[in-house]
Amino acid sequence: MKKIILLSGVFLIGVLSPVVAQDLRGKAIYESKTDLDMDFGGEDIPEQDKKRMAERMKQSLEKTFVLDFNRTASLYKEEEQLEPPAGGSGMRMMVFGGPGGDGTYYKDVREKLYYNQVEMFGKIFLVRDTLPEQHWKLENETRKIGEYTCYKATTVKKVRRREFGRTRRDGKEKTKDTMNNTPVEKTKEIVITAWYTPDIPVNQGPGEYWGLPGLILEINADRTTILCSKIVMSSKAEDKIEVPKKGKQVNQAEFDEIMRKKAEEIREMHRGDRRGRKGNRVFRIGG
Template sequence: MQKIVLLIIFFISVVIYSQNSTIKYTVSTNKALGDNSKDNTLNDVNNALLNTTLDFQLTFSTKESFYELDELLDDGINSKIASIFFGASKKYYTNVNTKEFLLQALAYGDLYLVSLEKPNWVLKKENKKIGKYTCYKAVTEYTVVNSKGNFIKKVTAWYTPQIKGSFGPRGYFGLPGTILELQDDKILISATEINLLSKKKNEIKKPIKGKKISKKEYDNLNPPLRN
């Protein structure tokens, strides 16, 4: 009888451990790329970005995560423009055990597997509620180099230790909790649906296809459009 009980407990623990959690995020912006009413193309791009949101999903376990576009329901011109700006084709994989931090991305028709580095976070004392979770503020920054010069971009994350894990959207990770909200320069990423130990089979897919390059090599190949 004791063996049966232990077997049942083992089976339940394996099932729970094998279940992955998911967070859905809405990605949007409320900041225009530039202010030039005479540039019709720029106006069209700004109109598309300011009036379009995309949904992404983070699937994670205790050791790894995978972040990608959830589903593109609308294939209109606004969604296509937003897809480029919001990085809809990019997939991010993080494994804290093996120290693999990967971005799978297209550039000029070729697929690349980019090695990422852990962000250099500065933890702040500020906190706020996002839904039922108490979240704490963390900041970091990065440099964008393009034809207009060098620009320092600010990133603000709100993470909660109430959700175990060290993961977040858009390749941001390494905090003592899970990121529920992130402001990456002009892009705002907000958690809209949280499913811990989801009953659905949500697979974490480590990307393996693509030419392996560093983040610096990728940025030189595909310079950021934002400034």
């Protein structure tokens, strides 16, 4: 029975640890890194420029996040940077299909709701939707992360990616002169590996991740690793973790459609830029 309850993403907090109190609260700092698989779309770019762009992109994907959590809610957001990333060529890079985690992500595990406040293209959106269940498989493997004993859990997630210029109009293999520029949506399954600690018995984790009998300290998802580097627990009653309120409210499906249309618009702009002037470059990250 215990295993069934855990796999459903719900658990009861009992007298497992002295830290379990009505006003349990803490902050966890996470470092996020993503390996690159950059698609330059067949452009004739010097190797030294490719390396420079890849390094700048890598740096932009190395981020620090703060998770403010209690027993029922959490708020996950990027730590503010003192200075913007260094410039250089003046080229502006737009990324689609990269890892999630941008914006401010609020989870209410009791009400099974999430709010994701995201700024895209100069506009703020507030995505509100039902928190998806994550059906974890609990493993026997353990390891230490800092002073905490962590247990392994895995789940499988389907991710959708949109690719351009992958098929011919007749559906056969692509050739240079007959490629169809219509975006093709592909779905693939990735294994998510989590490491959680029952020493901090809250049903929380970074970003969209939750549903284990302890705080999630590490996530490995495809090319992205999110690792907790510091935890500060508090036994004091503090202010309530607030739900983000600013932005145009949409559900996840509506937001995905807005992003799809915008990506196609920018792709069209980029296609025009390739005729002789430098402009925005659009890169795809990941498989």
